[in-house]
Amino acid sequence: MNARRKWVATVLLLSVILITGCAKSPESTVRSFYRAVEKGELTEARSYVSSQILQMLGEAKISVALSGETEKIGKCGGIKDIDVKLEGKGQVRSGIAVVTFAGQCPPSTEKVKMIKEDGKWKLTAEK
Amino acid sequence: MASGNLQPKNKIIYFITLFLILGTFVSCEREANAPSGEFKVFNIPENLSNGDLVFRKGTDLISRCVLSQGESPRFSHVGVIVLSGSGVFVVHSLPGGTKSVNGVQMEPLSSFISSENASEVAFYRAVGVNKRSRADIRKYLLKQIGKPFDEKFQLSDDSRMYCSELVVKAFRNAGMNIFEKLPTIKVMLVDEPVLPPGYLCRSYHLRVIN
Numbered sequence: 001m002n003a004r005r006k007w008v009a010t011v012l013l014l015s016v017i018l019i020t021g022c023a024k025s026p027e028s029t030v031r032s033f034y035r036a037v038e039k040g041e042l043t044e045a046r047s048y049v050s051s052q053i054l055q056m057l058g059e060a061k062i063s064v065a066l067s068g069e070t071e072k073i074g075k076c077g078g079i080k081d082i083d084v085k086l087e088g089k090g091q092v093r094s095g096i097a098v099v100t101f102a103g104q105c106p107p108s109t110e111k112v113k114m115i116k117e118d119g120k121w122k123l124t125a126e127k
Numbered sequence: 128m129a130s131g132n133l134q135p136k137n138k139i140i141y142f143i144t145l146f147l148i149l150g151t152f153v154s155c156e157r158e159a160n161a162p163s164g165e166f167k168v169f170n171i172p173e174n175l176s177n178g179d180l181v182f183r184k185g186t187d188l189i190s191r192c193v194l195s196q197g198e199s200p201r202f203s204h205v206g207v208i209v210l211s212g213s214g215v216f217v218v219h220s221l222p223g224g225t226k227s228v229n230g231v232q233m234e235p236l237s238s239f240i241s242s243e244n245a246s247e248v249a250f251y252r253a254v255g256v257n258k259r260s261r262a263d264i265r266k267y268l269l270k271q272i273g274k275p276f277d278e279k280f281q282l283s284d285d286s287r288m289y290c291s292e293l294v295v296k297a298f299r300n301a302g303m304n305i306f307e308k309l310p311t312i313k314v315m316l317v318d319e320p321v322l323p324p325g326y327l328c329r330s331y332h333l334r335v336i337n
Contacts, residue, residue: 051315053189056323057201065196091278092222097188111187118316125194126185127204127221127290 026093026114026121027084033123034099038079040070050115050124077103084112091116094126169240169248171215172336178264178301179208179252179336180294181217181236182328183245190246194325202247205290205324206239207297209265218268220288222276230275231268231288250336251328253298253305263301268293280314280321291322305332 024032029048036045042063046054054062073079080102086095093114100107113126182202184190194201206219217239223229240248256264277287285296295306306327311320327333 049189049193052312052321052323053193055312055314055321056325057193057196061196062193065193068196069192110191111185113185113187113189123189125189125203126187127227 024121026086029114029121030084030086030097030112030123031082034073034079034082034097037066037069038073040067042066042070048121048123050122051117053123053125073101075103076101076105086112086114093121167242167246169245171236171240172250175208175210175215175236175250175336176252177208177210177261178256178297179250180327180333181206181208181239182249182251182324183240184247186242186244186246195246201325202249202328203324205294205327206234207264207268207294208236208250209233209268218272218293220271220274220276220290220293222278231271231273231293233269233272249328251333252336253303254332254334256303260298260301260303264297267297267300271297280317281319282322283319289321291324291327294327295322303332305330 033045033048036042036048045066046059046062049062057065078101080100083098083100084095085097086093088094095112096109097112098107098109111126113124114121115124116122182205184194184201185203190203194203204219204221206217209216209218211233215236216233217236218231218233219239220231221227221229238244271288271293275287277284277289277292279287280289280292281287282292282295288296291306298305306322309322309326309330311322311326314321
């Protein structure tokens with residue numbers, strides 16, 4: 001293998017590693033969703049919700065719902081930790097997220113369901 | 128008192144028996160009144176029949192914080208009641224998950240609306256549904272069992288079914304086009320308009336069953 005071929009192979013390998021490495025895992029998507037809601041960054045939070053839910057309710061209603069969650073998290077002193085455990089294969093993952101708060105509120109355990117849309121993991125509603 | 132003429136040994140047996148019977152009633156009463164914690168028990172209408180619809184909302188994060196907003200019900204799933212000799216069942220279509228079977232399936236109503244699966248439940252009946260159409264709906268549904276879930280959400284394809292599609296086609300097959308004018312949504316990456324389950328209960332041809 002000459003130097004040029006080695007160079008191309010290395011670049012290709014690095015590209016694959018970077019692309020797969022940069023794609024958010026379903027677990028990190030759930031964590032990012034909670035963190036965005038906590039900070040009140042509703043546009044970002046909405047971006048983690050599946051298009052079916054967005055289309056069904058509309059962005060305005062979803063923003064109202066999420067801002068209510070921001071308020072609840074704020075009353076609990078903010079999020080201390082988010083532990084996500086998901087199972088499944090293919091385009092669907094489901095499991096639980098345990099959120100512990102910095103304040104006095106007890107930890108919250110929620111079921112979560114994720115689907116893959118256009119290569120990205122999104123939160124959706126369970127059937 | 129009935130125990131007045133009993134021998135001492137029989138008296139002991141009598142009181143032990145009485146104590147056990149009373150104890151049973153007291154413990155049943157306690158169980159019935161026990162706090163249910165986070166478990167929710169839904170009332171099942173007594174007069175359910177073939178072709179009645181049952182809607183549910185999931186128990187997940189998005190169902191709780193997003194679908195629960197506003198006054199109108201927003202259900203995430205729908206199935207159809209099918210009576211069988213052994214009880215009340217729901218025929219519905221689910222995408223395969225870690226715990227669920229993929230596609231059209233028949234599940235006991237008690238499981239379909241259990242607190243593990245549902246945070247809200249509602250029963251609806253089509254106006255004008257008669258014995259003949261109920262039988263046709265039931266027959267159609269039973270024939271669909273085993274078909275895979277329609278992940279492409281195509282109403283034009285009968286080989287796969289999503290939950291609302293199954294309901295629409297069961298009624299259409301019975302000559303009841305009661306969902307034809309409902310609004311649909313456009314979903315990214317899906318070619319055809321999608322009819323979400325929560326939209327079905329907006330049909331003017333449905334009435335809530337209490």
